Amino acid sequence: MDHPMPSAGRTITLPTIDHGEVTLPEPSWCAGHADHRPDTHRADILHKGPDIVLAFHGAEIIAAGLAQSPCATLPTRPEFGGRTVGVSVSPVDRTLNPVQLYSLAAALDGFADQLxxxxxxLTAILAGGAR
Incomplete structure (x- = not known):
């Protein structure tokens, strides 16, 4: 079942290689289509929101943001998202639904505990304790 986000009347017209100019509702969270290329197929049009990024010492560890492919056909690889809004996560390279996103957050919490x-x-070793 599709769950598009309300667009508040905004639309975007994008050139495509297979359907010419395509006009679509644009979700309020979409950051725009500055990187859209005219040789894109209609099914590959992507609404993408701004990413949140976890960086450490200038290196990007993980990034995530809302994503939707409003004209996607039946996905051959559902992990890359589709018509239903999801959260695109990299470098995991998957678009996650809410349950999967909570699972990722739990895994990250567990990893933080391990760190x-x-x-x-390490503190004990450096203090001359355990070796």
Whole structure:
């Protein structure tokens, strides 16, 4: 079942290689289509919101943002999203639904706990404790 976000009347017209000019409702969260190329197929049009990014020392660890392919056909690879709005996550290279996104957040929480355990272990080693 499709769950498009309300567009508040905004539309975007984009050139495509297979359907010419295509006019679509544009979700309020869409950051625009500055990178759209005219040789794009209609099924590959992507609404993308701004990413949230976890970076450390200038390196991007993970990024995520809303995404929707409003003209997608039946997906041959559902992990890349479709007509239903999802959250695109990289470098996981998947578009996740809410349940999957909560699972990722739980995995990241678990990883953070493991990092804290390593920090505790390293602190003990550096203090001359456990080797």
């Amino acid at each position: 804290r355990d390593l920090a505790d272990q």
